[in-house]
Amino acid sequence: MLSTCGAVRAVEVLRLVVESTTTKTIFFRDFRCAGAVPGQFVMVWVPGVDEVPMSLSTIGHDGLCSITVARVGEATSALHKLKPGDKIGIRRPFGRGFTIHRGKCLVVGGGTGMAPLVPLIQHLEAAGAKVHVVLGARTTGEVILLEA
Structure with missing residues (x-):
């Protein structure tokens, strides 16, 4: 069930990288996510399946972003089956993110x-x-x- 907190934006899956037997990184372009700070997360909607929170593993100023997904349930299994060109829904970035220090x-x-x-x-x-x-x-x- 979709929450009412923020509009869902449809994004196209650009590529998938197999990280391990149970983990994939899914790349997409979304300029709203490109403004996220490290540590923020997005809600990822898999049409017909579920909406799940996912941390951003890439935050590119050019809009290229990614989520890294371990296959552990119905929604993450559906994410693992995606192919380039498929669509998913993204809401906001949420959370406060990390504080950046020097040293x-x-x-x-x-x-x-x-x-x-x-x-x-x-x-x-x-x-x-x-x-x-x-x-x-x-x-x-x-x-x-x-x-x-």
Whole structure:
């Protein structure tokens, strides 16, 4: 069921990247999401299935954005079946996001919990911070977002 908080915008799936056997990153272009700050999330509507919250794993000033999705239920399984050219719905970015600091920063995350940390790392580095990242996973096959 769709919430009444913010209008749903239809976006086209541009490409999908297989991160692991259970995780994919879905790229789309949305200029409203391009104005998000690291740590914010969007509501993703899968037509005929459900609406679910997803962290942004790419926030591009050119509008290129992404979500990184682990297949764990009906909605995320439907997202995994998408192909380039398919449409999904996006609402807002929500949340306050992270505070960006300069200096030395340690960023720790694992699995799809790394998704909102990728834009954070990029913004920290752009702000001149010295960033160290610790990435955890159950197995080496579940290590994701190394290319980000």
